[in-house]
Amino acid sequence: QKEVEQDPGPLSVPEGAIVSLNCTYSNSAFQYFMWYRQYSRKGPELLMYTYSSGNKEDGRFTAQVDKSSKYISLFIRDSQPSDSATYLCAMSVRIQGAQKLVFGQGTRLTINP
Amino acid sequence: DTAVSQTPKYLVTQMGNDKSIKCEQNLGHDTMYWYKQDSKKFLKIMFSYNNKELIINETVPNRFSPKSPDKAHLNLHINSLELGDSAVYFCASSQIHEQFFGPGTRLTVL
Numbered sequence: 001q002k003e004v005e006q007d008p009g010p011l012s013v014p015e016g017a018i019v020s021l022n023c024t025y026s027n028s029a030f031q032y033f034m035w036y037r038q039y040s041r042k043g044p045e046l047l048m049y050t051y052s053s054g055n056k057e058d059g060r061f062t063a064q065v066d067k068s069s070k071y072i073s074l075f076i077r078d079s080q081p082s083d084s085a086t087y088l089c090a091m092s093v094r095i096q097g098a099q100k101l102v103f104g105q106g107t108r109l110t111i112n113p
Numbered sequence: 114d115t116a117v118s119q120t121p122k123y124l125v126t127q128m129g130n131d132k133s134i135k136c137e138q139n140l141g142h143d144t145m146y147w148y149k150q151d152s153k154k155f156l157k158i159m160f161s162y163n164n165k166e167l168i169i170n171e172t173v174p175n176r177f178s179p180k181s182p183d184k185a186h187l188n189l190h191i192n193s194l195e196l197g198d199s200a201v202y203f204c205a206s207s208q209i210h211e212q213f214f215g216p217g218t219r220l221t222v223l
Contacts, residue, residue: 008153032210042202043117044213088153092210097163098144099207102206103156 003027005090006104015113019076023089023104026070030091030102033065034072037084038106047075047087080112116140117215119204125221126194127189132222133219136204144168144189146212147179156203162187194222 006023013019021035032051036044048063050056056063062074072091076083089104117138126132138145146169147159148176161169176192187204199222204215 015144034210038154041217043205043215043216046211049210088154088156096168097162098146098168099210099212100158100161100169101212102158106154106156108154 001026003102004091004104007107008105009108009110010110012110013079014113015081015111017081017111019079019083019109019111020072021074021076021087021089021107022108023072024070025072025091025102026100027091027093027102028070029093031074031094032092033063034090034092034101035061035063035107036088036103038083038088044088073074081111081113083108117161117204117213118208119202119215119218121218122216123221125140125223129196129223130194131190131192131195132220133191134204135200135221136187136189136215137205138185138204138213138215140206140208140213142208142213143184144204144207145181145184145206147189148205148214150201150203152200155201160187160189190203191220194220196208196222198222 034049035047038044053067060077062075086106088106090101128153144163146161150156160179165181201217
């Protein structure tokens with residue numbers, strides 16, 4: 001079993017739809033929970049991170065963590081064509097000043113105008 | 114100004130060759146990383162250096178050798194390249210939580 005499981009999609013929705021992306025994990029030692037966005041032929045960029053159960057909102061994006069169920073989600077409201085990208089969930093543990101990130105497989109999202 | 118830069122951007126080489134990828138960050142971060150992203154977009158950590166000290170060394174063949182000459186630079190040398198080494202290699206740096214990724218080096222082994 002992989003430490004982090006993410007449905008690879010692809011996922012295609014119309015512009016303006018609400019998008020829900022999800023990951024499950026098995027390692028209780030994970031301390032931080034993140035969502036990265038990766039455009040084609042680019043490096044991943046951090047969208048949001050949180051370390052506690054609950055919701056965190058940033059504009060059209062909401063990250064949700066449920067540590068008891070080992071489940072995290074990213075919601076995108078009023079989705080735009082510019083949101084089309086691969087979304088990677090990531091979990092981390094801190095090791096002597098470094099942060100070991102374990103990524104999900106990534107979900108390829110397409111927003112259709 | 115580019116925060117994390119990598120050279121080269123593309124690398125095409127024959128099996129058995131030795132090649133190096135270079136990474137530089139101008140963010141003043143203490144920690145740098147190498148990741149490998151395979152053809153299915155799965156991103157996996159390989160190494161991490163904190164203040165020039167190797168901290169994370171995942172299950173990576175000995176043919177891969179990282180080297181950090183100073184806090185701002187982390188290089189990756191690969192000996193005896195194999196077909197399975199074909200991937201995109203990303204460098205990243207961090208200070209606390211957020212890791213900033215470089216643009217990637219697309220390595221193709223023929």
